[in-house]
Amino acid sequence: MTEGGIKHRVESGRDLQALEKKGLELLYPGRPRIAVAMASCGRAAGSGRIYESIGDELERRGLDASLVPAGCPGLCSREPLVTVLEPGKARIYYSGVQPADAGPLVSALAGGEVYQKRALGAEVEDRLVVTGRQIDLGPPPGNLGLLADLDFYRPQVRLATRNCGCINPFSIHEYAARGGYRALAEALAGDPSGIIAEIKKSGLRGRGGAGFPTGLKWEITAGSGHDEKYIICNGDEGDPGAYMDRSILEGDPHSVLEGMIIGAYCMGARHGIIYVRAEYPLAIKTVGHAIAQARELGLLGENILNSGLSFDVEVVMGAGAFVCGEETALIASIEGHPGEPRPRPPYPARQGLWGKPTCINNVETLANIPLIAGRGGDWYAGLGTAGSRGTKVFALVGKVKNSGLVEVPMGTTIGDIVLGAGGGPDGGRKLKAVQTGGPSGGCIPASLVDLPVDYESLTGAGTIMGSGGMVVMDESVCMVDMARYFMTFAAGESCGKCTPCREGTAEILDILDRITQGGGRPEDLDTLDELSRVVKDASLCGLGQTATNPVLSTLRYFRSEYEAHIKDKHCPAGVCRNLTVYRINPELCIGCGLCAEECPGGAILGRDDQPRVISQESCTRCGACYRICPQEAIFFTGRGMPGA
């Protein structure tokens, strides 16, 4: 997987061209190139075995082809994904590939054919976003549509994830062939303040959650007079359901490194740290390998590209605390203290790691830097909305057909992302809400599908951009239970330093637990509202300041659902078991007995073709009978509802 044979230091533009030339030979070899998506998502789907099976098959047939691992191209629900590129032909994407497909796939390749069974789409050109260059691959096969025409890819503009799935993440040459490190070379030849001006012009805002203007952060850090400064890449991605940072670190680590080196040049930092959570072992391995490669080539270390810049990067592993994504807690963690935040000011840009000026940028933010440095702030600002420029990667998960990573221009509507790219909920169910920003965000009801996704619109709707998680919920989701889930997360991850977050989130969780178990009281809603507002207002750090957004937004958009739980002891989605009673309508029941077979508790009474009855004593309210009944004769109602 790794490449050897790196001998020369890269010292000039010409050396970089040599790197690029070798990378182009690797990306477009004069023989077939097979790339298997082997990021964490692909590996979980079994791509490791597929990589081996294809390798074995190539060897068995004596077929001369290059087989490489690649990052994730985004469509995680269709993993394992494999791409095949033959000289002069379009690149073919295969999805849902199984080890048994290796044989027919390779034999199709040997015959110059497309393996139709798993073919997903074709790519006829490669666009190198950094340089604007376009490489034509060849015509598509007649019977296969273009990948770009798939619902999932149509609205996408892949900037931060430009190389994910295309290149071998262990190859610095392939990164260079896609225009990598060219922006760095240009940047080092120019004036740091000029690059900061371009980044300010681009309107890039922090992609980690808070949306602070990146150019301004760089300017402040650059202006903090000190001989020692640090740049930190925040890869402590902790939102349940968000994994774009992991994907970038696993699929294109050099883009983040290049962003950091440009940052070091602009701000005068000599040391960089990539803080990655320990739960991301593949990302840690990939980044570590990229650092070693860059060091070997002299792109890290002393006198980078003969510019006089000296800068090196190390990886620090997080120990599994959500709060360490917060800047000051992250710094405390690196310094070896417990991961707890401290009051700001002083901001890290003035007084950060070891008391020195420190710039902390998110992974996705840094991956955008080479593009802006290379193509200019105006080019980047041409995408997105007035207040939110460029693109954003969203992790589309939950009750949605095409789950995966979607990168779209800011201002794309919720509907275009969730219903368009995502294909909406599975099984014909209706969309109910979308939770954006993970546990720190809020839910957006289905009625707001036309809401454009940008920092201001989301804040106005009571949620946040956050790191870009989008959890899709259909009618089968109980919003009170959903809020309870996120409060469980927040209360469990609160470090406990400040009173409102420590005591408040736990108190809110207690109330939500009570409501979902049938003990809700009428005054609970006011208490929830007041507590949530104060925790948001009075907490020390971003964790507490956003922890109650799931409660506030569900109270705002789904208040009637809370009221049903409290007044009628009824969970309209049938999720809260203590409130739900299952019944069989004797007039619809045909006595098929499927429900009795499915019931894990033996709670379904009756036999032969007689209508069945549910024993309420034995029923665990799992809903298995409800889902299996072919006649829709089984229904549920609330414990406190008439007729229950």
Next chain:
Amino acid sequence: MPEMIINGLAVNFRSGETVLQAALAGGIHIPALCHHPGLGHFGSCRLCLVEILAGGRPGLAASCSLPASEDLVVETGTERVVRARRVVLGLLLARCPDAKPLLELAENLGAVKFTPRPGDPGCILCGRCVRACRAVGANVIGFAWRGRDRRVAVPFDQPPADCLGCRACEQVCPVNVIKVVEDRGRIRIFPWQSEIEMAYCRNCGAAIGPGVQAGRLQKRFPVEGPLSGLCPACRRRFQAALAGGLVIQPT
């Protein structure tokens, strides 16, 4: 001297001071629990919240860790501040329903009532003992666990062998849950369960201080010969008598 505005009044401050310090010096009272003038910023209890109207990010901020600055305008009694303070106090009271200082504060400021949930015996987790032990003691007190499970603890919950018995923790605790019992030449500090033997003057028998601390002093600033093991008063008397025979070896 630079000025800032608190509750519509111009208040002087020295450079480097916080809003809380400036307010107190200007005669404006702001309630606070985790703040201690000798222990630096911590900002955990959130009782000293003020509302920033201008000159900073608008919203609530803990005045104990908010640097005073010239264009800053804050209020200490807006509806937003009062509401937050009452909830915070209510949450602390739910945790420590019997803590007298909290009950007194609640009487003055009002507190929202929450279901009492007494867990840790009366500790509000302000961290003053932790910080005091780090500043002047032997750094044996710390926080353990997180969220609502957080508590102040000593390593492995064992009586800390390194405790000096300086009693700084006892002195800074705002809710008086750290107790010291003196008994037959020893002191025991609760809840840490540290037990320290006292040192006594060889001459008059008066207590000099905790034995560990006396031992540490002796190591750092050795006093030898006839002056060793004496209380300061006896030592001065002996010193005068010995006139010039004193040997001090600074390290």
